[in-house]
Amino acid sequence: MSEHTEQGGNAGHVVPVSTYVLVFFALMAGTALTTGVAYIDLGRWNTVVALAIAVTKMMLVVLFFMHAKYATGLTRIVILAGFFWLGIMITLSCSDELTRTWEIVPKGWNMVVPFVSHLF
Amino acid sequence: MSELAAHGAHPPGFAHQFETVGQQREAGRLGMWVFLVTEILFFGGMFASYTIYRALHYESFVTGSHLLEVKFGATNTYVLICSSLTMALAIRSAQTGKRKGQIIFWLILTMIFGALFLGLKLRFEWYRDYVDGIVPGINWAYNGPHAPGVQMFMCFYFFMTRLHALHMVAGLGVLTVLVIMTARNKFSPEYYAPLEISGLYWHFVDIVWIFLFALLYLIGGRYPGS
Amino acid sequence: MSTAQAVPAESSVNYLNANYGIKSWLLTFDHKRIGLLYLASITLMFFVGGVPAVLMRLHLIEPQGALFEPETYNKLFSTHGIIMVFFFLVPSIPATLGNFLIPLMIGARDVAFPKLNLMSWYLFIIGASFALYATLSGGVDTGWTFYPPYSSSYSQTHVVAVALGVFIAGFSSILTGLNFIVTIHKMRAPGLTWFRLPLFIWAMYATSLIFVLGTPVIAVTLLLLGAERILHVGIFDPAVGGDPLLFQHLFWFYSHPAVYIMILPGMGVVSELVTAFSRKKIFGYSFVAFSSLSIAVISFVVWGHHMFVTGQSVYAGLVFSVLSFLVAIPSAIKVFNWTATLYRGSISYEAPMLYALGFIGLFTIGGLTGLFLASLATDVHLNGTYFIVAHFHYVMVGGAVMAYLGGIHYWWPKITGRLYPDLWARIAAAIIFIGFNLTFFPQFILGYLGMPRRYAVYPAEFQVLNVMSSAGASILGIGYLIPLIYLTWSMRYGPIAGPNPWKAKGLEWTIPSPPPTENFTEIPIVTEEAYNYPVAELRKYSNTPGVARV
Numbered sequence: 001m002s003e004h005t006e007q008g009g010n011a012g013h014v015v016p017v018s019t020y021v022l023v024f025f026a027l028m029a030g031t032a033l034t035t036g037v038a039y040i041d042l043g044r045w046n047t048v049v050a051l052a053i054a055v056t057k058m059m060l061v062v063l064f065f066m067h068a069k070y071a072t073g074l075t076r077i078v079i080l081a082g083f084f085w086l087g088i089m090i091t092l093s094c095s096d097e098l099t100r101t102w103e104i105v106p107k108g109w110n111m112v113v114p115f116v117s118h119l120f
Numbered sequence: 121m122s123e124l125a126a127h128g129a130h131p132p133g134f135a136h137q138f139e140t141v142g143q144q145r146e147a148g149r150l151g152m153w154v155f156l157v158t159e160i161l162f163f164g165g166m167f168a169s170y171t172i173y174r175a176l177h178y179e180s181f182v183t184g185s186h187l188l189e190v191k192f193g194a195t196n197t198y199v200l201i202c203s204s205l206t207m208a209l210a211i212r213s214a215q216t217g218k219r220k221g222q223i224i225f226w227l228i229l230t231m232i233f234g235a236l237f238l239g240l241k242l243r244f245e246w247y248r249d250y251v252d253g254i255v256p257g258i259n260w261a262y263n264g265p266h267a268p269g270v271q272m273f274m275c276f277y278f279f280m281t282r283l284h285a286l287h288m289v290a291g292l293g294v295l296t297v298l299v300i301m302t303a304r305n306k307f308s309p310e311y312y313a314p315l316e317i318s319g320l321y322w323h324f325v326d327i328v329w330i331f332l333f334a335l336l337y338l339i340g341g342r343y344p345g346s
Numbered sequence: 347m348s349t350a351q352a353v354p355a356e357s358s359v360n361y362l363n364a365n366y367g368i369k370s371w372l373l374t375f376d377h378k379r380i381g382l383l384y385l386a387s388i389t390l391m392f393f394v395g396g397v398p399a400v401l402m403r404l405h406l407i408e409p410q411g412a413l414f415e416p417e418t419y420n421k422l423f424s425t426h427g428i429i430m431v432f433f434f435l436v437p438s439i440p441a442t443l444g445n446f447l448i449p450l451m452i453g454a455r456d457v458a459f460p461k462l463n464l465m466s467w468y469l470f471i472i473g474a475s476f477a478l479y480a481t482l483s484g485g486v487d488t489g490w491t492f493y494p495p496y497s498s499s500y501s502q503t504h505v506v507a508v509a510l511g512v513f514i515a516g517f518s519s520i521l522t523g524l525n526f527i528v529t530i531h532k533m534r535a536p537g538l539t540w541f542r543l544p545l546f547i548w549a550m551y552a553t554s555l556i557f558v559l560g561t562p563v564i565a566v567t568l569l570l571l572g573a574e575r576i577l578h579v580g581i582f583d584p585a586v587g588g589d590p591l592l593f594q595h596l597f598w599f600y601s602h603p604a605v606y607i608m609i610l611p612g613m614g615v616v617s618e619l620v621t622a623f624s625r626k627k628i629f630g631y632s633f634v635a636f637s638s639l640s641i642a643v644i645s646f647v648v649w650g651h652h653m654f655v656t657g658q659s660v661y662a663g664l665v666f667s668v669l670s671f672l673v674a675i676p677s678a679i680k681v682f683n684w685t686a687t688l689y690r691g692s693i694s695y696e697a698p699m700l701y702a703l704g705f706i707g708l709f710t711i712g713g714l715t716g717l718f719l720a721s722l723a724t725d726v727h728l729n730g731t732y733f734i735v736a737h738f739h740y741v742m743v744g745g746a747v748m749a750y751l752g753g754i755h756y757w758w759p760k761i762t763g764r765l766y767p768d769l770w771a772r773i774a775a776a777i778i779f780i781g782f783n784l785t786f787f788p789q790f791i792l793g794y795l796g797m798p799r800r801y802a803v804y805p806a807e808f809q810v811l812n813v814m815s816s817a818g819a820s821i822l823g824i825g826y827l828i829p830l831i832y833l834t835w836s837m838r839y840g841p842i843a844g845p846n847p848w849k850a851k852g853l854e855w856t857i858p859s860p861p862p863t864e865n866f867t868e869i870p871i872v873t874e875e876a877y878n879y880p881v882a883e884l885r886k887y888s889n890t891p892g893v894a895r896v
Binding site: 014017020022023024027028031032034035036039040041042043046047050051053054057058061062065066071072074075078079081082083085086089090093094097098118 | 146149150152154156157160161164165167168171172173175176189190194198201204205207208209212215216283319320323324326327330331333335337338339340341342343344345
């Protein structure tokens with residue numbers, strides 16, 4: 001990592017206009033899709049679909065508009081680290097907030113067998 | 121000292137703590153990505169809180185979400201996507217050595233879309249919300265069902281969109297500076313780093329809005345009976 | 347600073363005398379000058395934060411409190427915590443020694459973003475000013491943890507001003523961390539691969555990861571708290587569906603890794619001191635390096651151990667307890683490696699080494715007592731007592747502050763070009779060690795016996811231990827003042843140090859003391875491992891002739 005070319009990294013990589021325009025239309029289509037799907041009754045799946053489309057749109061922006069597709073491995077690790085840490089924050093906070101009413105631990109060893117069989 | 125002898129060969133904008141232009145470019149890019157990670161965590165704190173409260177108070181949040189109008193959220197999403205395209209094209213123009221007028225054209229178009237976004241939010245959403253009395257802490261006169269949870273939802277709606285708008289305003293400031301720098305012939309295919317890293321910031325702000333739109337406007341669906 | 351007599355030619359122009367005038371300091375982009383600006387600021391904040399501590403210990407000589415009303419006492423411990431955590435410990439080693447040394451240790455001319463570096467100092471000053479203003483106009487009484495609903499709905503003190511100060515100072519540390527990450531990745535000298543880096547750099551890198559990943563969360567949390575307080579919207583208010591524990595989750599998501607921000611740089615310093623003063627390569631280099639990274643990563647998944655008794659679910663308590671035991675492992679690995687480095691080393695007991703040895707012992711005690719607290723059942727008894735106070739003071743003061751002082755003394759000749767009087771330094775180190783233990787060891791016992799923390803009064807049977815603790819605090823205070831005197835004295839009257847007074851390994855010791863503004867006339871090319879001390883030297887000091895086990 002201590003030698004640096006004059007150009008460095010992906011300095012010279014020029015993305016064709018057609019790629020940008022294609023990504024643009026994909027993003028517009030995704031927006032239309034997610035808006036439309038919201039008016040269809042999918043129950044709990046509405047949220048899943050909306051998030052899936054949002055994540056896809058994000059990937060398009062990150063990979064093409066932000067050039068992550070052409071970037072170094074270090075850049076990708078940095079991006080992944082950001083989301084991973086956000087994931088830690090949400091997951092572990094939820095591990096408390098959503099489990100407040102959970103049954104705690106079985107009382108005594110004679111509860112162990114029913115407890116274990118409850119898992120299966 | 122070889123560095124001093126080669127000084128004249130360095131393009132404008134070269135910073136002398138670096139050894140080569142390539143090193144500077146890589147450092148600038150890495151620096152902006154690391155900054156964007158801090159922004160992910162910054163917005164992320166609000167997203168985490170929102171997620172938890174939404175899980176705990178689903179009905180109220182759906183009710184609150186229905187107070188927002190999808191057409192404005194969707195329009196704003198289209199507007200921001202356009203601004204991302206124009207930003208990418210502005211950078212590409214510098215990269216490929218186009219005249220500065222062309223770069224400035226795309227930058228100003230980006231600013232127009234950004235300003236349009238803010239204008240739409242202010243006029244058609246926040247102003248109307250204020251008039252309707254659904255701005256917690258400032259003008260709260262909601263009488264419908266699930267009032268406490270709806271107030272919580274609207275709190276998060278306003279905090280998250282205002283924080284986002286603040287970042288947009290900062291972005292517009294950065295774009296103004298870029299326009300001035302372009303007008304002063306600072307950029308070339310060899311040196312366009314400020315454009316590139318500002319572009320990263322702008323696209324990030326767009327991505328935040330993509331998620332805000334999905335999470336704030338569309339949760340629970342908009343179908344009859346939701 | 348005026349040049350001294352009989353100055354060797356190569357140090358006649360250095361970063362200190364290259365420009366004169368206050369503007370050349372306040373508008374500098376030189377990382378070394380910025381490091382000194384930070385040094386001055388945080389030294390000030392250390393003593394500002396120390397005053398409430400002295401007052402508290404004087405007050406606690408009497409069971410019913412000797413000096414203050416409970417409301418005032420609450421403000422004292424809050425101010426002490428806020429100033430010491432956010433405005434002293436978090437920036438201490440990174441902003442002073444880190445800023446000064448990182449480019450020197452990696453063979454660079456400056457950090458990656460010198461202007462951001464200066465901006466981070468100004469942000470620190472602005473944040474500290476808000477905090478000082480709030481302190482002088484009456485302070486806050488919420489504790490440094492700002493828990494709602496007290497901080498959001500009931501406290502009548504300057505919560506928003508202090509929160510704003512912390513918020514702004516947070517951005518100072520984010521910029522510092524960002525700068526260090528990019529500098530270490532992109533500006534290492536040719537030949538300086540990751541595994542040839544000094545361990546101080548690994549420690550600073552790990553610390554910078556925490557700066558960047560954790561600090562934004564407390565920023566947004568304080569923003570939400572401020573909004574709740576100013577707009578009276580119940581974000582954390584159960585009456586409208588909020589959860590006070592959500593604040594605690596967000597707060598501790600940063601504040602637990604923050605304590606590792608405070609200790610990791612200290613561990614990095616100790617790695618440097620232990621090798622230099624036993625003249626021996628570090629034992630288990632890659633283990634120490636990876637343990638720094640592990641500590642940084644694992645530190646982010648343990649925060650719930652601060653919430654075992656505040657209403658967190660038992661399930662989450664179990665998860666966080668297990669993970670908290672995990673985080674002790676890399677710390678222990680480091681202690682083992684330092685000890686193994688000392689073994690059969692050629693040890694000398696200059697002041698920096700005394701601080702390093704003190705660190706190893708005191709950090710071990712503090713760290714082990716942390717395990718008592720990671721265990722759910724014992725934490726129920728010990729939480730909210732003086733046991734916790736003793737635990738964190740052992741790691742933060744017995745650990746981080748001693749490492750900080752050790753580092754300041756070790757690199758003082760490099761920073762100023764002068765030597766300090768080592769006899770006085772050793773005396774001060776001894777006084778600090780004795781004063782520290784006398785102050786805080788009784789607090790372990792007090793906590794175990796049940797004396798609550800943050801209380802202005804206590805049952806009479808605890809008085810003896812409290813008086814011991816207060817006596818220790820006075821000794822500790824004197825111990826901290828002594829270095830202030832002789833270090834300042836040495837800047838003008840100390841003997842000239844020369845480039846490498848400790849005969850240590852490391853790129854920073856290959857350039858003049860004080861260094862020239864551009865650091866290196868030619869960027870070095872690195873060909874050897876870190877701490878490449880000659881083995882033959884050890885043979886000289888080893889008890890078994892002809893055999894040196896390294």
